[in-house]
Amino acid sequence: MADIEPITIAADHKSGSIPADFEPTIIAFVCNWCTYTAADLAGTSRQKYPPNVRLIKVMCTGMVDPKYVLKAFLSGADAVLVSGCHPGDCHYINGNYKARRRIHLVHGILERFGISRERLRLTWIGASDGIQFARTIKSMVAELKKMGPAITDMKQVI
Amino acid sequence: MEETYEIKGADRLEALRNFLGSLFETDNIGSILVPVQNETTHTIMPTLVSDPAVLAMADPFAPCFPLNGAKLVSNLTKRPGDKTMAVVLRPCELRALVELVKIKQARMDHLITISFDCPGAYSNKVFNRLPDRQEGHTLGFLKKRLESGFQYHDQDQDKNEISLTTACSICTSPFPENADICITLVDQPADTLGLFATTDRGRELLMGRTSSVKSLPETRDESIKAVLDQRKDAGKKVFEVLKSKTATLEKLGSYLSVCVNCYNCRVACPVCFCRECVFNTDVFDYEPFQYATWAKNKGSLRMPMDTVFFHVTRMIHMGLSCVGCGQCSNACPNDIPLAELFVSVGKEAQKGFEYGAGKDLDEPFPLSIFFENEFQDVTGI
Numbered sequence: 001m002a003d004i005e006p007i008t009i010a011a012d013h014k015s016g017s018i019p020a021d022f023e024p025t026i027i028a029f030v031c032n033w034c035t036y037t038a039a040d041l042a043g044t045s046r047q048k049y050p051p052n053v054r055l056i057k058v059m060c061t062g063m064v065d066p067k068y069v070l071k072a073f074l075s076g077a078d079a080v081l082v083s084g085c086h087p088g089d090c091h092y093i094n095g096n097y098k099a100r101r102r103i104h105l106v107h108g109i110l111e112r113f114g115i116s117r118e119r120l121r122l123t124w125i126g127a128s129d130g131i132q133f134a135r136t137i138k139s140m141v142a143e144l145k146k147m148g149p150a151i152t153d154m155k156q157v158i
Numbered sequence: 159m160e161e162t163y164e165i166k167g168a169d170r171l172e173a174l175r176n177f178l179g180s181l182f183e184t185d186n187i188g189s190i191l192v193p194v195q196n197e198t199t200h201t202i203m204p205t206l207v208s209d210p211a212v213l214a215m216a217d218p219f220a221p222c223f224p225l226n227g228a229k230l231v232s233n234l235t236k237r238p239g240d241k242t243m244a245v246v247l248r249p250c251e252l253r254a255l256v257e258l259v260k261i262k263q264a265r266m267d268h269l270i271t272i273s274f275d276c277p278g279a280y281s282n283k284v285f286n287r288l289p290d291r292q293e294g295h296t297l298g299f300l301k302k303r304l305e306s307g308f309q310y311h312d313q314d315q316d317k318n319e320i321s322l323t324t325a326c327s328i329c330t331s332p333f334p335e336n337a338d339i340c341i342t343l344v345d346q347p348a349d350t351l352g353l354f355a356t357t358d359r360g361r362e363l364l365m366g367r368t369s370s371v372k373s374l375p376e377t378r379d380e381s382i383k384a385v386l387d388q389r390k391d392a393g394k395k396v397f398e399v400l401k402s403k404t405a406t407l408e409k410l411g412s413y414l415s416v417c418v419n420c421y422n423c424r425v426a427c428p429v430c431f432c433r434e435c436v437f438n439t440d441v442f443d444y445e446p447f448q449y450a451t452w453a454k455n456k457g458s459l460r461m462p463m464d465t466v467f468f469h470v471t472r473m474i475h476m477g478l479s480c481v482g483c484g485q486c487s488n489a490c491p492n493d494i495p496l497a498e499l500f501v502s503v504g505k506e507a508q509k510g511f512e513y514g515a516g517k518d519l520d521e522p523f524p525l526s527i528f529f530e531n532e533f534q535d536v537t538g539i
Contacts, residue, residue, distance in 0.1 A: 115407065123539060153408050
């Protein structure tokens with residue numbers, strides 16, 4: 001099909017009116033083999049990270065259907081993190097490559113409806129990267145506090 | 159340029175019928191799927207014809223597009239057969255069929271695809287209310303469309319003109335590209351159709367069948383370009399308005415506010431192929447207490463719920479295959495302008511993968527492949 005103009009995204013539409021006590025909610029889909037283990041390691045090695053994240057363990061990032069991501073946003077999540085094994089390390093050989101294509105697709109579509117790509121992150125955090133996991137959550141929370149809530153009026157999202 | 163042929167008849171419809179009739183003369187074509195007008199009701203529906211006499215009512219050029227025929231071809235070809243069938247499809251139907259073949263929902267091994275310069279169609283509601291829908295209507299419609307160079311008539315500007323559907327008026331691929339046999343109307347005289355083949359199968363069929371070998375009108379390329387330019391401009395305007403109306407999920411909620419979750423758009427969509435859609439499964443069969451909790455948390459719960467969820471999920475699931483046929487709008491009982499929404503989202507999604515839905519059978523569906531060193535910018539913080 002022929003060219004159409006690229007969508008220009010208006011600056012995050014909600015900025016400017018962030019409640020002072022805003023605590024972002026992050027839903028994280030983490031793979032059993034790498035990032036979940038990393039989160040576990042972060043805990044056992046007493047790494048501190050903000051309690052804003054809700055972990056959902058999945059067997060592989062390749063099984064994260066975009067509708068889970070979408071449902072998270074529509075239920076009030078301010079950001080979604082999908083995290084798994086580094087390329088080449090996938091327990092199921094190539095699940096993370098499939099996840100990357102899918103997230104690329106979802107980025108494009110959600111961006112169009114005002115959910116910027118900073119709110120949907122895909123990261124590779126290996127099983128031994130407990131520190132990296134804690135750091136990722138910290139930086140996401142700090143960033144989200146500046147950005148404000150993803151959806152300001154949940155009643156309008158039917 | 160491909161070798162081109164021409165067929166003659168008293169008018170464009172007769173020329174087409176003559177050609178389709180001649181296909182039956184080759185033994186291996188047993189049936190043709192083509193829109194045929196019903197003698198009593200004058201409705202036009204895709205019909206599987208095996209008796210050449212029925213072709214006298216064949217009317218694929220009518221501004222009537224009751225459903226996307228790709229799904230029908232999927233029904234007809236899902237098991238291997240040995241009889242060759244010909245199907246007459248609009249270019250968007252053909253694109254949908256190509257998408258279905260890629261995901262193994264249809265076969266092309268015993269199929270001859272025939273497509274044509276598509277003059278566009280009215281919505282079902284408009285067409286079914288036309289007082290005069292007989293043969294003369296189609297010819298008059300064709301004449302008008304061709305004389306205006308397939309221009310888009312804005313009903314706001316000219317009250318006497320009936321508007322084509324939005325999907326048709328912003329369609330930038332109305333000319334057949336990858337059919338076995340392509341039929342051309344643009345710049346042809348009223349009693350002539352041009353023919354060319356884009357595949358070996360098509361070439362074989364055309365060879366010897368049509369006596370007069372002629373090149374297509376020299377002005378064709380220019381005329382096509384003019385149509386496409388005008389369509390792109392029309393599309394740009396439509397998409398701009400759409401973007402401002404759907405810039406946030408809240409606004410999208412307002413855009414879809416009259417949706418009753420009937421899922422007709424999903425049924426009408428030719429590339430929404432799942433046998434069991436997740437939205438019909440137990441996943442969405444919530445318990446009564448869940449509704450109560452949600453209503454309490456939000457203060458109120460608009461029902462039926464999950465409307466935005468359904469539509470955006472559909473965009474993600476089939477946006478990459480969206481061929482822009484506009485049947486979603488056609489099927490909507492509450493006239494939600496879904497076609498432009500899906501076309502616009504689909505085009506951008508496809509651009510992200512440098513993919514064109516239905517363009518090329520050999521181009522793999524983007525989510526069915528992956529490479530090691532691609533989309534590096536997607537990951538990381």
